Amino acid sequence: MxxxxxxxxxxxxxxxxxxxxxxxxxxxxxxGGQVIGLVIGLPMALARRSASVFxxxxxxxxxxxMRGTPLLVQIVFIYTGLAAAGILRFHDITAGPFxxxxxxxxxxxxxxxxxxxxxxxxxxxxxxxxxxxxxxxAKSLGMVPAQILRFVVLPQALRIILLPIGNQFNxxxxxxxxxxxxxxxxxxxxxxxxxxxxFRTFELYxxxxxxxxxxxxxxxxxxxxxxxxxDRGSARGDAMVIGPLQGEHA
Amino acid sequence: xxxxxxxxxxxxxxxxxxxxxxxxxxxxxxxxxxxxIGSSGSGKTTLLRxxxxxxxxxxxxxxxxxxxxxxxxxxxxxxxxxxRNIARQRRDVGMVFQRFNLFANLSVLDNIILAPMRVRGESxxxxxxRAMRLLARVGLAEKARSFPASLSGGQQQxxxxxxxxxxxxxxxxxxxxxxxxxxxxxxxxxxVMRGLAQDGMTMMIVTHEMGFARQxxxxxxxxxxxxxxxDGPPERLFNAPAHPKTRALLATRx
Numbered sequence: 001m002x003x004x005x006x007x008x009x010x011x012x013x014x015x016x017x018x019x020x021x022x023x024x025x026x027x028x029x030x031x032g033g034q035v036i037g038l039v040i041g042l043p044m045a046l047a048r049r050s051a052s053v054f055x056x057x058x059x060x061x062x063x064x065x066m067r068g069t070p071l072l073v074q075i076v077f078i079y080t081g082l083a084a085a086g087i088l089r090f091h092d093i094t095a096g097p098f099x100x101x102x103x104x105x106x107x108x109x110x111x112x113x114x115x116x117x118x119x120x121x122x123x124x125x126x127x128x129x130x131x132x133x134x135x136x137x138a139k140s141l142g143m144v145p146a147q148i149l150r151f152v153v154l155p156q157a158l159r160i161i162l163l164p165i166g167n168q169f170n171x172x173x174x175x176x177x178x179x180x181x182x183x184x185x186x187x188x189x190x191x192x193x194x195x196x197x198x199f200r201t202f203e204l205y206x207x208x209x210x211x212x213x214x215x216x217x218x219x220x221x222x223x224x225x226x227x228x229x230x231d232r233g234s235a236r237g238d239a240m241v242i243g244p245l246q247g248e249h250a
Numbered sequence: 251x252x253x254x255x256x257x258x259x260x261x262x263x264x265x266x267x268x269x270x271x272x273x274x275x276x277x278x279x280x281x282x283x284x285x286x287i288g289s290s291g292s293g294k295t296t297l298l299r300x301x302x303x304x305x306x307x308x309x310x311x312x313x314x315x316x317x318x319x320x321x322x323x324x325x326x327x328x329x330x331x332x333x334r335n336i337a338r339q340r341r342d343v344g345m346v347f348q349r350f351n352l353f354a355n356l357s358v359l360d361n362i363i364l365a366p367m368r369v370r371g372e373s374x375x376x377x378x379x380r381a382m383r384l385l386a387r388v389g390l391a392e393k394a395r396s397f398p399a400s401l402s403g404g405q406q407q408x409x410x411x412x413x414x415x416x417x418x419x420x421x422x423x424x425x426x427x428x429x430x431x432x433x434x435x436x437x438x439x440x441x442v443m444r445g446l447a448q449d450g451m452t453m454m455i456v457t458h459e460m461g462f463a464r465q466x467x468x469x470x471x472x473x474x475x476x477x478x479x480x481d482g483p484p485e486r487l488f489n490a491p492a493h494p495k496t497r498a499l500l501a502t503r504x
Contacts, residue, residue, distance in 0.1 A: 137351035137410075140302055141365035141417055142341035144334055151364055155355040 008203040012210060022190035023211065029108050029176045029186060034169050036112025041119025046149075048124055059120065066117030072178050074114055079106035079182040107179030115172060122164045126157035159230065166223040173215050187211060252279035255421055255452050256301060261310035263296060263476075270296050272476035273310070278421070278454060283447040285463040285484075286456045287499055288473035294456045297473070298423050301454070302343040303336050314342055315420055341369060344414030348426040350406040352398035352413070358385070359394040362413045370417070377416070384412035388442050404435030408442055415446075422446065424455040460500060464488055472496045 011019070047059035066074070079102075082088040090102030130153050138148040180189035191208045195201050256278040263271035270293050278284050286294040299305040301312055303320035311328065312319045319339050321328035331339075353361050362384065363377035385391045388408035398406055407427055414422060424443065428436040440462050447453060447466050457463060463470055464484045472480040472487070474495040480487060491497045 131351075131354075133347060133349055133351035134353060136304055137345075137347060137353070137413075138365075139304065139337070140340055140343070140345035140347075141413070142337050142369045143365060144337045147368050151368065152353050152355070159355070 004200055004203050007198075007200050008206060011200075011204060011207045015207070016190075016194065018185070019187065019190050019194070022185055022187040025104070025184065026173070026176050026186040026215070029104065029111065029179060029184065030169070030172045032108035033111030033115055033176065034172050036108065037115025037119045037168070037172075038165075040112065040116030041123050044116060044120035045123030045127060048120060049127065063117045063120055066114050067121075071110070071114050071175060072181060075107060075110040075178055075182055078110045078113070079103055101184075103179070103182045103184050107176075107182060107184045111172065111175065111179065114175075115168065118168055119165070122161050122168070123157070126161035126164075127153055129160050130156045162226060162230070163223065166219070166226070170216050170219055173219065174212060252282075254278070255280045255282075256312070256314050256454070258297075258301075258312045259310050261297070261300060261312060262308045263293075263300060263305060264308050270476050271300070271307070274473075274476070274478055275310075276471060276478060276481060278452060280420075280452055281450045282468045283451075283453045283455065283466055284469045284471060285467040286454065286471045286473060287458070287460070287463065288495075289499065292473040293476040294471075294473045295425055298345075298425050298454060298456055301421075301423055302340045302345055304345075306330065314339065317342075319343075337369075341417055342420045344417060344419035344422040346407070346410050346414055346422065346424045346427050348429050350398070350403070350410045350430070352406050352410055354398055356397075357394070358390070358396050358398070358401070358409050361398070361409060362416045365413075366416050381412070381416055384415050385409075387445075388412050389438075402435060403431045404438045407431065407435075407439045411439075411442055411446075421452040421454065424453065424457070426456050426458070428457065428459060472499065 015023075044059050044062060047055040048063065050056050050059075078088075079090065083090070090106045092099055092101045093105065094100075134152050134156065135148055138152045143151075176186055177188040180186060180192070183189070185193075187208055191204050195204050198204070254277050257276075259275050261271050261274045262269065272293075274293070274297060276284075286297065288294045296305055300307050301314065301319065306320065311321070317339060318328075320331055320336055322331050322335075352358075353364065356364060359378065359381055362381035363372075363374065366372045366377040366380070367374060382391060382394065385394055388411060390405060390408055390412070393401060393405065393409070398409070401409065411422075411427075427443070428439050431439065436459070440459065443453070443455070444462075444466055455463075455467075467484050469482060470480075470484050470487050471478055472493060472495060474493075479493045480491065480496045487496055488500060491500060
């Protein structure tokens with residue numbers, strides 16, 4: 001076996017501009033998808049827990065659909081399928097010097113919609129994990145459901161689900177490679193393109209893997225820090241870092 | 251003539267096929283301290299929870315201050331009220347739970363001022379001022395910045411009492427407030443409750459502390475299998491219990 005060490009080191013330490021752009025796109029798509037997932041997840045979780053069948057069943061169906069079909073299929077369906085049916089075509093959006101192309105938008109949307117279903121289940125589990133007595137006490141003080149959720153249940157649920165959410169983002173970073181199938185030049189597609197010109201396949205994919213390991217390791221470090229902060233908080237006796245009444249002064 | 255504050259008429263409540271409350275009727279007048287006793291499963295906790303509609307009822311009616319709790323009267327048929335209206339009714343009814351239920355994400359002070367600020371629309375300054383007065387009253391002024399997890403059970407329960415009082419309720423409900431406490435902490439909570447009774451707060455208390463009941467209660471209600479079997483002043487119940495259940499309860503617990 002021949003491993004081209006100089007080429008490997010070169011690609012690792014001084015990657016092409018195209019590869020770096022791919023790196024940024026990977027980060028952008030992952031964050032975009034995660035934000036959409038979070039935004040969708042909470043209302044979906046509330047709808048899923050709702051006593052109203054008009055809220056509960058659509059939410060159940062959405063979660064069923066998104067968790068029951070492959071993410072890769074969802075990506076192709078949303079970008080290529082919807083366009084082919086004439087339902088929705090993603091056009092490039094330009095704002096000043098920045099352009100977000102249609103396939104990037106579709107990719108972020110697909111990742112976000114998929115993530116939303118998993119987020120909904122995580123939020124639901126977190127809300128259910130908060131002791132019922134907390135809600136009863138809030139009720140007995142005359143608080144309405146929206147207030148109970150905002151000031152009592154959600155702050156405690158968020159603390160419970162912070163680590164599962166962090167875990168989901170780790171998965172998101174890696175799943176972002178799937179949008180290469182609709183031609184988004186994130187790290188995987190850039191690597192494939194370089195490979196088709198150089199055929200240094202082993203070296204190039206080793207570099208790609210190392211970059212992903214770096215991303216997930218950095219994220220892992222962030223999560224360990226968050227966990228450490230939370231543990232320190234509980235040791236002092238304050239259950240939450242984020243308090244709804246903090247920062248509000250009369 | 252004493253003013254009726256809480257009134258229950260022929261209240262019935264089922265959990266599945268089991269009848270938990272079986273035609274319960276009583277009145278509580280302003281300033282009265284009523285203690286509910288009965289063996290576990292007799293329905294006393296459920297009855298208390300019906301008074302602020304934490305439990306639905308299947309028949310009968312409960313009023314506080316003359317207002318029907320939890321339901322609207324549609325030509326004699328009771329229909330469950332909207333959540334917003336029930337929340338409004340609950341402002342008048344303070345509740346203290348067996349397991350304290352302090353908001354784990356908030357400091358002691360924030361626990362107490364949350365509802366006055368969000369439900370009554372008070373400013374932080376006004377709510378905090380009253381909260382500090384109440385904390386001083388339950389002997390925990392120095393704990394205002396602490397979080398519930400760092401307090402002992404007795405301290406948490408005293409904060410819970412202050413939190414309920416902060417809404418200036420017409421009646422306070424206590425659901426076995428000392429049952430989850432270590433024995434050495436029972437006294438501090440009972441002392442606070444005794445003070446409230448002396449100040450004329452209307453209270454309904456579910457408890458197994460018979461000594462306390464005898465001392466503080468204006469009236470004791472004895473429940474058995476979802477029914478009120480005896481209702482009278484403590485002297486009479488302790489000295490001449492009419493019902494065998496009362497005799498059994500007072501014999502085992504002193």
